[in-house]
Structure formats: C-alpha cells, structure tokens
Amino acid sequence: MHKFIYINTFLLILNFCSAQNKFGNPEVDPIQIQKSYTEWSVYQNKKIMLSRDFTALDSSSKEISKEAFLDQLANGNFIPIRLKSDNSTYYYKLFKILPKTDTSIKATINQIGFDSYKNYKMEGTVFPKFSFKDLNGNLVTNESMKGKIIVIKCWYIHCTPCIKEFPQVNKLVEEYKDRKDIVFMSLAEDSPEQLKTFLARKPLSYSVIPDMKEYMNESLQLNSFPTHFILNKEGLISKVLPNFESLEVALAKESKL
Template identity: 70%
Template sequence: MKKSIAFIITFLIFTYSSGQTKYGNPEVDLIQIQKDYSSWWTYQIKNIMLSRDFVALDTLSREISKETFLDQLVNGSYIPIRLKSQDSICYYKLFKIEPNSDTSIKATINQEAFDAFKNFKMENTPFPKFSFKDLNENLVSNETMKGKIVVIKCWYIHCAACIKEFPDVNQLVEKYKNREDVLFVSLAEDTPEQLKVFLKRKPLSYSVIPNMKIYMNEILQLNAFPTHFIINKDGLIAKVVNNYKSLEVALEEESKL
C-alpha cells in the first residue's frame, strides 16, 4: 500500500514538473528543426504567430504572461514551439536554442519577437487622433470610425511585401462586404498622383489615404511595413500585426466579439 502511494506521488510530481500531460508535447522535433536556418524558418513561418492570443509557457511548462514570454524571446536564447493540444487553445512553450544551431536563428527570433513585443504594447491603447481625406475626398477620422471595427493597412508603393498581399487583403474585404460594422482603410506614404497611377495597375479594395509618411513615422512610430492595425468599436487598438495570415486570424477573432 505504501509503495502504491509513493508511486502515485512520484507520478504526480513528474507530471507537474514536465507539464506534458496537461499541455501536450512539442509538435516538432526540436533538434531537427534547428539543423539549419531553412528548416527552422519553414516551421516558424507556418506555425508560430506571436501576434495571436496564446497560453505562454516557460521552459518548465509554467504559465507566464505573454509580455514575459516575448521579453524572453527578445533578450534570451529561446525558440518558441507550439505544443500538441487536445483542446482548441494554442500553447507556445520556450525551449533553449541548441548551442550548435545557426546563429541566424537566434538573431531572427530576437528581431521577430522585438517587433511582436512593440506591437503587443500598443494593444488596448486608443488609436491616435486621426482626421484625413481619402483619394475620393471622403473624410476618415476617429469620429467617422466610431462604433466600427476598423482594419488599417500601412504601406507604400515601393514596399514589395505590401503589394504582394494585395490579392489576399482584397479577398478579406470581399469576405466582410456584408458587415456594415467593419471598415477597411489604408494609409500610404505616397502622393495622390502616384497612388492613382499605381492603383490602376494594382487595385486595392481599401479606402486609400495619401501623404501619410509623417503620420506613420512620427505618430504611429512604425518601423516595419506592411503593418496592420485592428481597431475595436471603442476606438482601442485590438491587434497590430505585420502579415496577412496574422491579420486574417485576428480579424476573425475580433469580428466575433
């Protein structure tokens, strides 16, 4: 009897310390994906979305805040891995980067996490004062956007990544065309004349506001393009993301609220 009790206690301690029973195992082989930069990046780009809502775990499978998780990725030598889960919740766990892995992996993780951390800090803050006219002379402001979910794309003509996602974001506009409470606005650095010529070749279904370089650089303090904001109906920033995949997921979540 005493042996049985001892075994149960030992099992529970092991389970608690490993966290595997509760949260699941890593969905990939940690050694294999760190063999080279390409292997890691293929996994990262398809499976890790630092902008999304997730349960953050440290190396001992203890729950930590998202802020702490991102800070560890920015300043430490960790790799984020998604865990297999029996529920619909997304779990990301920190693992130590292998000592012999490509140094570019750590450098890229640090930079990706830095951008994600900066974006995260903007969440739940008011979107800065805003009142401009689009290419069709329609006024777009905090007041006209009040009570709406607003998707804002920040871009410029010579940003290849910004233009590449045009077909995807146009499909997103089409998907929500019957939602009167969802607006799509874009801020562009370029002049009205430049934009009108460019958009004839590369149509964008968003409302386009020109001459926004100073506003984006000085007020929004952006250092990466494209950047997408999702503003909730209270005028607060719900999400800030830097790619279409993250935008699609974030908007789906926000539009359900």
C-alpha cells in the same frame, strides 16, 4: 542515503515529464528545427502566430504571461515551438537555442520578439488622433469612425510582402461587404500620383490615404511592413498584426464581439 537520492531524482524526472505532457509534446523536434535557418524560418512563418491568443509556457513548461513570453523572445536565447493540441487551442513553449545554432536564427527571433512585444503593448490603447483624406477626397477622422470596427493596412508601393497580400485582403473586404460597421482603410507612404498609377495596375479594395510616411514613423512608430491594425468600436487598438493570416483570424474574432 543513495536510495534516498535515487528516489528524489526519480520524482524530479517524473514531475518534469508530467509538466511536459500536461500540455502536449512539441509538434516538431526543437533540436532538429535549429539545424537549418531555412527549415526554422518556414516553420516560424507558417506555425507561430505571436499576435494570436495563446497559452504561454516557459522552458520548464510553467505557464507565464504573454508579455513575459514575448519579452524572453526579444531579449533571451529561446525559440518558440507549438505543442500538439487540437486546432482551436494554442500552446507555445520556449526552448533553449543551442550553442551551435546559426546565430541568424537567434537574431531573427529577437527582432520578431521585439516587434511582437511592442505590438502587444499597443493593444488596449487609443489609436493616435487622425484626420485623413483618401484618394477620393473623403475625410476620415477619429470622430467619424466611432461605433465602427476599423481595419487599417500600413504599406508602401515598394514593399513586396505588402503587395503580395493584396488578393487576400481584397477577398477579406468582399467577405465583410455586408457589414456596414466594418471599415477597411490603408495608410500608404507614397504620393497620390504614385499611388494612382500603381493602383491602376494593382487594385486595392481598401480606401487609400497617401503621404502617410511621417504619421506612420512618428505617431505609430512602425519599423515593419505590412502592419495591420484592428480598432474596436470605442477607437481602441484591439490588435496589431504583421500579416494577412494574423489579420484574418483576429478580424473573425473581433467581428463577433
């Protein structure tokens, strides 16, 4: 009887280890990374890009949908860790948050998960109807943008992360300058006068549309800035992204479709 129990236990452990190793081992120690909010935050910001395409694994290494993965981050008690793999393949796995872990880590992950889940659910939907005039008086509408890939940056003057990425997004515009089918525009909360004064000191290569606070709050329901949208040539939302790094990866993919 005991021999039977030992064999079964051994087989369970063997199966668990096989499931763990099938996709690779964690690139960081899931226990160690939870010991410091700062250390976890640096890892999260640099290594975990929830807007990208990835293979999602639950805590037992079972493949799950991206939607289920993000839902567990938003409402559960998990941290996401990337498993070791080549640079072009992404496996993210859920690991339990330990009882003694700083509660700020869980709260932050829940918020990140909530925002990522909301963004993911917007993909494939029609971008809300718009008719905007930019700072130069050019009219932009859903109809006028059909047949083009549209890159939209949502921001405001006093958003430090929004301004910090200006050099990077300006470089992106330069990189795609020969692509007449790609349009870069930005929605800003601020007034035309405020924006003209600010942009004289901090240039932005996107076309800039002022007074967009109500539209971003009500039509887009944004609660995090910057937020970037990529719209495909049919006017559908291809990606909703939280930072330049995510945008660069997603636009490279969309531009080749």
